[in-house]
Amino acid sequence: MADAPPDKDDKTPRTARGERTRRALLSAAAQEFGEKGFHEGSISGITRRAGCALGSFYTYFASKDDIFRALVNDMSGQVRDYVSPRIAAARDGVEAERIGLLSFLEFARAHKEIYRIIDEAEFVDQAAYRAHYENTAARMTVRLSKAAERGEIAPDVEEVHAWAIMGMNVFLGLRYGVWDDSRPAEEIARIANTLIERGIGRR
Structure with a gap:
């Protein structure tokens, strides 16, 4: 043929x-x-x-819209590729979320433009905007579910928990990554992770 x-x-x-x-x-x-x-x-x-x-x-x-769509997808992939290997080294599920936030803060501080680009995607390309957050939440849901199966966190974690943690990370990245990056990222991640540990940690 x-x-x-x-x-x-x-x-x-x-x-x-x-x-x-x-x-x-x-x-x-x-x-x-x-x-x-x-x-x-x-x-x-x-x-x-x-x-x-x-x-x-x-x-x-093909156009400005085309490269913008590709850029949103590319930046989403960059975040994933930066964070995922670091999370893989975590000792348990709670520690993975601390490392995940810490890594995201580091990325946001080095790529502050990501917030403007992703936020504009809501109005320029709704599909790319949704895909960025839905794919991120899906990866987090899988990660949390596996941690629950290993007995590292509460057994009732689900998609809602993933979206809640992601939402917290997004706004912490905005406040302490883009608006003001003077406070140590490790400190921000440690404080936020206390909420996660108390919320979904092993009971």
Whole structure:
């Protein structure tokens, strides 16, 4: 059977150089949208920051909406990839949530633009906005359920607990990651984790 013709709409990079260019454009988009917002940000601003020709942009993205959607997904993945390996080293389920918040605070302090980008996604791309939080909550639900199965936390944890913890983390990240990052992240995570331990810790 003959190979199917390439999909003209498939903009996935096929070379390492192409992946580097796409990555440069996403990083530039984070700066552009983080500083100016979606509506004031522009494709020309993104390509200028990335040091790419305008044609290179359209090789990988169809429009400003397209790269914004990809950026929300990419930033969500960056948070996951930063936090998950650190959580894996936790000694139990309660400690995992402390490390999770600590890691998120560290990420938010290094990437403060994430809040503006994710918040704007609610109005620019509702599906990407929901996916960011739903996927995060789903991972947390699985993590908590496994900890409960191991007897490390209360046996009745469920999705509601995951959303509650995520909501706390989001606002702590805003207050102590974006608005004011002068207080030690370890201290914030320790205090917040006391609430979690008292709420879902082993009884």
